Amino acid sequence: MLPCSLSTKENIKSELFDWRSDDQNDVFVYDNGLHYNNGRRGQSEQFKGRVFHFPDELIHGNASIIIRNTKVADSGVYTCYFPLREKIEIFYIKLAVVAPQPDINIIDATDDGVLLQCEVRGAALKPRVEWQDRDGNKLPAKDPQVSEKGDRYHITLQTTVTKTLSCSCVVTQEETNRRTHAEIYVAIIEPDPKVTVEQDSDVVLPCSLSTKENNEFKLFVWRKVAQKDEGLKEVFLYDSGSHYNNGQDGQSEEFKGRVSHFQDELKHGNASIIIRDTKISDSGNYTCYFPRLQPPQTFYIDLVVGEYFY
Structure with missing residues (x-):
């Protein structure tokens, strides 16, 4: 919707108002009940069948229009013009139509x-x-x-x-x-992204930035990737000093009180975590995600927890 209303709120049903784009294309004209959708000619091909006004709002001085199915090509500066009033009035509005973001x-x-x-x-x-x-x-x-x-x-x-x-x-x-x-x-952690540990033991899941830059004021998130019979699990979140062990909410119930990071290692780019008292159900794929880096970085590791290993 492109807004255009007289400050006086007076009835404009019998008046003329003209909408144009910055390249002088005819967007919409209303003239005492006659307009581009009921017989008046001259509308630019680009806007045919896509522009409408608000008939019930004319009595309140509202000359706004709606452009349906906007396209990037519709971007630009638009004018709403009342040429026949004693004091000519022109309104300007800038429309930016962006391509869809993936x-x-x-x-x-x-x-x-x-x-x-x-x-x-x-x-x-x-x-x-x-x-x-x-x-x-x-x-x-x-x-x-x-x-x-x-x-x-x-x-x-x-x-x-x-x-x-x-x-x-x-x-x-x-x-x-x-x-x-x-x-x-x-x-991808190479050559072997798999960590194997006996149940009831503690295990370290490694994650470090190759640049070794300070992580103390960064955000990183550990998640367990969704398995066939369960959804995504929130394992550990650190955000500029706030984390799941000092007030941050959202940690999955099964990891509460069992996961911690290495505070002294953050300044060396180390975002590794330790999971204590591992269970068979902890087995699965984990991600260590830095969403605010440019570009964002994600590290992957596979954890296997078994009853015993020789």
């Missing part, structure tokens, strides 16, 4: 690699969605899943990462050649 999520982490999913929701035009590495090379991906709701598109695209790299989900609106992207850094 959303990246980690779906699974196994010995075969890390499954990443990119979602694009509510695209007005069907975009091209690709996974790319930092050099712009296209990464192998599954066939995209595309659904339509009205005139909007929802696209899901998955890829499996098998080595440490920075990759992006790139969304391209080919009609306008506009691009948006989201980036993620995947760090």
Whole structure:
């Protein structure tokens, strides 16, 4: 909706008001009951069938319009113009229509690699969605899943990462050649991302930034990846000194009182945690995630807890 109202709130049903874009395209004209949706001609092709006013609000001086199914090309400065009033009035409003932003999520982490999913929701035009590495090379991906709701598109695209790299989900609106992207850094612990421990023992899950930069004022989150019969588990969260052991809420019940970090090691980039009194049910894939780094970084590790090991 682009707002335009007379401060006097007087009735404008019998008046003329004209909406134009900054390139002087005719967006909407209302003239004493006649307008672009009931017989008046001259509307720019770009806006035909997409622009409407509020007839019941005219008596209150409201000349606002609504543009449906906005496109990136609709971006610009618009004027609402009352040319026939004794004191000519012009209102200005800037509209910014952005391309849909992709959303990246980690779906699974196994010995075969890390499954990443990119979602694009509510695209007005069907975009091209690709996974790319930092050099712009296209990464192998599954066939995209595309659904339509009205005139909007929802696209899901998955890829499996098998080595440490920075990759992006790139969304391209080919009609306008506009691009948006989201980036993620995947760090796979090599060569063996698996930690094995006997139950009832304590275990350290390692996670360290390669730059060894200070973590004391950063945010990192440890999660247990969703298994077949359970959901995602919140294991440990540290945020600039606040964490699950000193007031932060949200830790999964099964990890309460059993997980701690290494406070003195934070200044060396060490975000490792220790899980005490391990249980068989603790077995699974874990992620150590730094969401505020540019790009965000995620580390993966597989924990196996057994009754005994020789």
